Amino acid sequence: MPVVIDxxxxTVGALLTALPPGAHGLDSAERLALWLDNRHDEYLVVLGPTVPFExxxxxSDHLRISKPTISVVxxxxxxxxxxxxxxxxxGARxxxxxxxxxxxxxAADRAQQLWVALRGPGGPQHTGKVISVFSPKGGVGKTTVAVNLxxxxxxxxxxxxxxxxxxxAFGDVAIxxxxxxxxxxxxxxxxxxxLDYGALDGLLxxxxxxxxxxxxxxxxxxxDRVTATLVTRMLRTLREKFxxxxxDTAPAFDEQTLTALDETDELVLVATLDVPTLKNVxxxxxxxxxxxxxxxxxxxxLNRADDAVGIGAEKVEAILNMSIAAQIATSIDVAAATNAGRPIVSATPDHPSSRTLRELAGRLAGPFGDEADQPAEETTSRRRSRKRR
Ligand SMILES: Nc1ncnc2c1ncn2[C@@H]1O[C@H](COP(=O)(O)OP(=O)(O)O)[C@@H](O)[C@H]1O
Ligand SMILES: [Mg+2]
Structure with missing residues (x-):
């Protein structure tokens, strides 16, 4: 994946729109070395215009020798x-x-082609998308959303x-x-x-x-015994197969959650219409x-978006300075479906919440969802052009 530094x-945001989904931004070059040491699928470093030229x-000179498979733009x-x-x-490309x-x-396309060529005849590894659902508050609907997505x-x-x-500590996906x-x-x-997939498969x-x-x-x-390294290894192993x-995450920025966010391609942030939740979000x-x-x-x-509590969707967008991607109303059907062990998208596919969740899933899946069988180069460029649109 590409990583942008500025x-x-x-500027980072603007540059990321030109790159495939999964590209990451860093605000300082100091974090780059650690970042690259922990990620072996990075093939491009884009150094933005605000990074001093020298x-x-x-x-670039350092990466030319230390990480020759990574292109620098x-x-x-x-x-x-x-x-x-x-x-x-x-040595910049x-x-x-x-x-x-x-x-x-x-330039990103060329960097990816070079990387694939340098990796040899094995070709590109399969890398699925990691989609995380997070909220700093409990009880807002994270698990409901994760399961349905x-x-x-x-x-x-x-x-x-x-x-x-x-x-x-309190995972309830299984139940x-x-x-x-x-x-x-x-x-x-x-x-x-x-840990490899052979072992992980037996735990699913x-x-x-x-x-x-x-x-x-x-x-x-x-x-406390699940280390950050283990979280990284589990997610990387799974994304090679799925x-x-x-x-689904805990309502806290603990070490394991932060590590999962580092591996995340698309993040769904769940909020509800109450001031403490909005403050924490x-x-x-x-x-x-x-x-x-x-x-x-x-x-x-925005979950429980229709609760009449004196705050509306527009106010949420103003407070968070971010537009809402999807809204789900409070519905007894959502809770009842969960209680019956059949999430709403499968229990009642025509339910408004199911439609919203399916539509969001489609957007998160991105072009990868319908282009997984395309050649890698084609997929990358199509992904990017759609993203710009
Ligand atoms: N839109 C909704 N309408 C009605 N009940 C909901 C809705 N979203 C979540 N719930 C219920 O709220 C409770 C908490 O949801 P959950 O997904 O477990 O939250 P979290 O994972 O954030 O703690 C569950 O009983 C769930 O069924
Ligand atoms: Mg939960």
Missing amino acids: PDTS EALAI LVRAAVDTEVLTKAMHS DVVASHDLEAIGA AMALSDRGVRQVCLVDLDL TMQLFPSHSIEHAIGTEDT TRHDSGLMVLAAPSLPDAH DYVVV KVALETLDMLGMAHEHRHLL
Whole structure:
């Protein structure tokens, strides 16, 4: 995936629109080394126009030797012969003008092709999308949304979807789906260095719909023993096998949740119409800014949106400075479907909440959903052009 560096967050946002989904933004070059050490599927570093030129050249020069499979693209406000010459000497693969998003996209395509070629005949690894559902508050509907999105994405088993319950202390995905897992994340504890899909497969529980579930530990005390490294390994292993990995989270920015957010391609933030929740969501958004999660990959879902409590959707958008991607009304049918162990999207597909959740799932799935069988290069460029639109 590409990673964009620029101290100016709006510049990062603009550059990300030219790149495929899953690209990440960082606001400082200092975090780059750690970032690249932890991610082996990065193939492009885009150094934005606000990064001082000499610093950009130094980073490029360093990556030329230390990470030769990663292409570096310098984005500059003005491109002249001197800039081109220095960039070439530093080993940068491309220099593009900051207004030319088309050229940045083309440079990303070339970087991806090179990376695939350098990786050898094995070709590109399958990388499914990680979609996480988060809210800093409990009881707002995270699990309801995660379960229904996962069901909608699996589309009656057409796509391979794994739902991971990362609410490690009080996870209730299994009970919500009336599953009785014999194994859970608890059984992966201690396998940070060895866990592979062969082992992880044995910990999954199959739902009738074809959806696979990695259940949370049965006892809350296991929470502290699930390390951040294990979370990374589990999610990376799963995304190599599944088209979508949907993650339900705990209502806290704990180490495991932060790690999951680092692996996340699309994040659904759940809010409700009450002041404490909105305040906490606002704080969470600021934290996401610090983590460098691009605005395009955050989707605000307003649950219980019709509650007459003196705050409306417009006010929520103004408070959070973000538009609402989907609204779900309070409905006894949603709660009843959950209580009956059949999430609303499968129990009542024509229900307004089901339609909203399916529509959101379609948007999160993105072009990947209907282009998974296309060649990698074609998929990347189509993804980008759709994203711009
Ligand atoms: N739109 C809704 N209408 C009615 N009940 C809902 C709705 N969304 C969630 N609920 C109910 O609210 C409770 C808490 O939801 P849950 O998804 O478990 O929240 P969280 O995972 O954030 O703690 C559950 O009983 C669920 O059935
Ligand atoms: Mg929950």
